[in-house]
Amino acid sequence: MAATIRDVARAAGVSQSTVSRALNGSGYVSPATRARVLAAAAQLHFRPSHVARSLVSKATHTLGLLLPDITNPFFPAIARGVEDAAARAGYAVILCNTDRDPAHEEHYLAILRQRQVDGLVLIASSAAVGHRIARADFPAVVFVDRVPPGAEADAVVVDNREGVRTATRHLLGLGHRRIAFVGGSAGSGTSEDRLAGYLAALAEAGLNPDPGHIRAGDFTYDGGYAAGRALLGSPDRPTAVVAANDLMAIGVLRAAAELGLRVPDDVAVVGYDDIPLAGMLNPPLTTVAQPTYEMGERAARMLLERLAGKAPPEPRRVVLPARLVVRRSCGAGRDGQ
Template sequence: MAGVTLEQVALEARVSTATVSRIINGTGKVSARRKKQVMDAIEKLGYRPNLVAQSLARGQSMNVGVLTQDISSPYFSQMHKGIEQGFQGSGYHPIFVSEEWRDDQDHAALEVLLSRRVDALIVLGGYIEDDVLLKISRNTPMVVVGRLVPGLEKQCLQVNNHHGGLLATRHLLDLGHRHIAHIAGPDTHYDAVERMAGYMQALQEAGVPLNRQLVVEGQFSEEGGMRATEKLLKLGMPFTAIFACNDQSALGAQLVLQKKGFRIPQDISVVGYDDLSHSAFIYPPLTTVRQPGLKMGRAAAQCVLDLLSEKSPHLPAFHNELVVRESSGRAAGSEVIVPAETATLAVEAKPVQKRKRASKKDS
């Protein structure tokens, strides 16, 4: 039945409109008998409360803005799913707006969310300046995921990206690699900068000089990973392994290497970052650093609900994990140093650089 009013529900249930309103809004005490009368009437008539009017009356929109780096990113889609799960049954609904990797000084995406009068914000990484976020947080409850904002430490959910970069690079060093290329993410993004810092620290700890020519930006995408790998090969600088800043870049790197006739990992090892769902099903399956995106999304939603309830948010600890698969193997002629707790595939390899198929020209 279309256009059913509160008054019609009250008439059907033989109660006042004030009683119907209290039951719908969960305010005030109502007897179980009257509550059943009203709920039966609502079901019979097909009444749908005006959520917009209710939210305006409460001074709330019941919407939570989510500022994400890339709405189409497989990694962020895991986090988006976790956020949606975290808000289920709460009455709040997430609105997702993407930065699309823009270096936008006007912060248009953020302004879109604020113009919707959202009750809270979740910021997933990104490049927006700390002072901008801190200023907004004074009027809008905010949870930041993937970075630390000074002054908002109790509302920041983090995974140690620096440690993840260390894990990936140390793994390759333990396999005997000393010429390790790095496909970096955009230097405007905190997670990319921290992962590269972990890569650089691991080299330093191992006494391996950093070769800046082996660090190429890959834009966190498959296409970017392809372009970065093509650039590395054209430089002619020998390398036996690639640590890519995310799995998408790593997949692009593997595709170029295989097209050029390189064997993975016998000629060149590849390590990614994120552990996307399909990374275990490519060939060869990708060694990577796992991030708990789904759990982080759920936790971010719960932190927002705590803030909106004026509770102290609970900040769970999240950890990266190295997942070793067949895309990484030992460097040619090297002695493998395998940590006791890590199972690593050891493969015989030959010292080949820029090996081409005999029947094809290098493109």
């Protein structure tokens, strides 16, 4: 039969409340008494009940994490950052993959509410999620990567506009003038920001965007492939393509190969995210690197600060920089790549 807190109290010669304070590190317990309680707990192989503890503290020491697509290598890196920061603070993480489906998202939000998670780290699949999440539902929420309009919560994002602007300017500097853009999901704030960076770079160069050179790829490999076939198979095909993520860029690379086009001789390709596969391709993919692990780690720390009452009342916004990683897919590789 498993030992109880009463057994530990009897063996240590103290009250049950003293055992609770000694084991939880809450309230004053003399060093000698704490040592006696810990020794008794170890001797009895006592394991505290997290359920019982949560009933008293009103906290489950559990965080929820919602991701749009766990098969995209960009998101597991964020999840690792969240998990590491949570584990250091003694929290567990429940990961939910929404498949970019609002119905799945709503389903998982309901489950996390039922599980009474202490807080939520969220990469929203659509703008509508901002209207479905309120502080009344979760004690604290932190958005990562994208912030739905009207969402009053902490957030960790990357300067997507500047990232794509830098990539497009790099292609312009290589002499390209017919540069296409493959964007993400319709209504995605991330995709809109990256499109804005592309358009800003063209405007700086005195170029008008060709509507036929702007395609949607839904942030997926298949979407990038379809967009690549349409762009590169047209009579006025572009000489360069900027994709709003690496999966779509890889789809464009496949389309180019099937159409008999050489990269970067016939068409230059640039992605976004710098997933591990990007540097392993032939040719290696020029891309905009995001600090994915830091995004997740910072988001979890912000959430824990909010839960501990150590955050200011107003929502915080952390904007991390993106970095262009130049490889051979754009025709200007470095370091032998």
